[in-house]
Amino acid sequence: MMRTRPLKVALLGCGVVGSEVARIMTTHADDLAARIGAPVELAGVAVRRPSKVREGIDPSLVTTDATALVKRGDLDVVVEVIGGIEPARTLITTAFEHGASVVSANKALLAQDGAALHAAAGEHDKDLYYEAAVAGAIPLIRPLRESLAGDKVNRVLGIVNGTTNFILDKMDSTGAGYQEALDEATALGYAEADPTADVEGFDAAAKAAILAGIAFHTRVRLDDVYREGMTEVTAADFASAKEMGCTIKLLAICERAEDGESVSARVHPAMIPLSHPLASVRGAYNAVFVESDASGQLMFYGPGAGGAPTASAVLGDIVAVCRNRLSGSTGPGESSYAALPVSGMGDVVTRYHISLDVADKPGVLAQVATVFAEHGVSIDTVRQQGKDGEASLVVVTHRASDASLTGTVEALRSLDTVRGVASIMRVEGE
């Protein structure tokens, strides 16, 4: 039954993920062959530093010429784990042109150029798989694209960045401030020396674009994703959250509007109730909540990063692509037929927690409440605490559009009695 010609896999990049893919391909060769129906062999490894010793990898396979590797013409699968836009993009399209299917873990590239890459794959009748690009080992792309193919997804709500979840979890459990928690994350290797991509939400925004595109069968580009980092979350915000029975998470939220006629994608810190399953996602773990018409609420939880978990996702894709090669078929490609408009942040509707510093004198609450009412933002609860002529006022609203809330806050700032807006945080997951 088993075909003897091996399927040839080339690796572009041999860092933390690539070396683990190579290791598993070697140590689990028999299992992979049995599961695919043919042996797979490592046919080449493109690296930048060829002199580095790579345990378990035949040095004759190593090359610095990635372009020549993908042009060989005898490759079945090219695995791109370089990251970044170029040369990854050109290498992937060159691989398609020369007959290979592609497995990628490159969230930035897919979020920016997913449509063009899918088009290139389709033109050459090849597969483009990228389970590893979102939330490491957690199966998300395949469940959204295949398991839920007969359902209507309304919302994807997830913790998709382990670094920021580690920091926020630390702030929540110890009362530490942002900088202190970041320092610990850096010391433990959970945050990079330059943590910008994580803490400013760029990484999560790329994943949100990919998830929204698949969930809503609509092209969602990175530029379409509203992005707000978590560097301004304070210990005081956590104290406010606790008073509401909430914690704070950096969430990626992809939503279908209530009228179903548009979608949106956004990344920002938000309060979520402690009773929500995402609230108990600790440390560097990731979890994604998916709400659909028929299946209700599903959650997928696991390690969102790391060499071995990401390699597991890459290998699952390698097996799928190899099976497709053997049967002469391709898996599902891009599905963007719904082509729904992507709303800007102003149209997004949610709840808000607003802390104001106000003068502690009669009539202030009435003034503030009038501003909310004038902007059509309905107040759910309000709590005032006064001391020495100053007071803090905490307002939690019902659902309102971001544009209405922004207008409200601008008007509040112009009130003499409002000394300052201490914080504004969205409330999600209810």
Place this chain on the structure above:
Amino acid sequence: MMRTRPLKVALLGCGVVGSEVARIMTTHADDLAARIGAPVELAGVAVRRPSKVREGIDPSLVTTDATALVKRGDLDVVVEVIGGIEPARTLITTAFEHGASVVSANKALLAQDGAALHAAAGEHDKDLYYEAAVAGAIPLIRPLRESLAGDKVNRVLGIVNGTTNFILDKMDSTGAGYQEALDEATALGYAEADPTADVEGFDAAAKAAILAGIAFHTRVRLDDVYREGMTEVTAADFASAKEMGCTIKLLAICERAEDGESVSARVHPAMIPLSHPLASVRGAYNAVFVESDASGQLMFYGPGAGGAPTASAVLGDIVAVCRNRLSGSTGPGESSYAALPVSGMGDVVTRYHISLDVADKPGVLAQVATVFAEHGVSIDTVRQQGKDGEASLVVVTHRASDASLTGTVEALRSLDTVRGVASIMRVEGE
């Protein structure tokens, strides 16, 4: 681009799940067509009571002759949602013989005859998909079979029966006894009039057999699954669990032995730590924890039953099978190449919580400890509480084989000073 001949789908059974499948096929016809690449049409519905009014289903499609329906020869997909062994089994094999692929939600049949059904599908080069057979809408079969195809699964630990989870959750949160909680589950429609299949673990055992087979690439039959129901779990057991920082869940556990040379599958109530993600799975929800070499710990959570969630899983499979039909391929079939031996319960290794009623006099603890030592069962903690000449002794062991524990308990029962063994419960998830 779109092929115009519709793909033909026949439904066997039109109860809670079947009617929801038919409804979604009608209301979401355009979405399904776009996702598949061709329209799908409902070509026939086999029922037992043709006179029943079925909203939204053309009466001319309804037949009582399921056999004639599956023999039509023009069907692309037969959806079996009848349940039970016969006539489902014969109808499925007949469907393969007459050119259709099959989507089934029938856990009992797949657990008992999965190998033969897969062989029949393979012989006719057709698909057999059954995501809906385990844990309703939660994607599990596809992630295990495809996403983790490049990984090595070591353990699957899950709450796969909503009825029993509802009952145990109620006992935990209210202190109710088993019967009281069962009565409430029945009144609310979470338990059937005859709850045997759920509370005695038969339903969970069928799911365990299916999951173990896929996870370990080994045939695991229903008879291979050790099964213990949860009817004897008491309020006192929950009190004991709480003292240990645990709760009690009915778990389906599929494990690779530590030496990797065998596997096992079992269903029984067990204590798990409150810190374990499965401990917070409430009400009738299901959740499955998967531990693998590379991906670490993954969890899949969602509604494990109900018409709409199960229909979502069925429709995901219909879309996949239809895509395969269009590309002239089939998805992954049975993978049983590993063919590992399936151990009996005696070889299973875990921890135990044992409550003994003993005479409150000097030397009893020494006697009891000696019995454990003689059987090679190492004690982790022991707690003694005495009153009026009687005492209770709670022993928590380190990991030991079920056979050693059974031998220990037999020997304890023969001690004069041991008045009775109040309860024995396994401790999992650590």
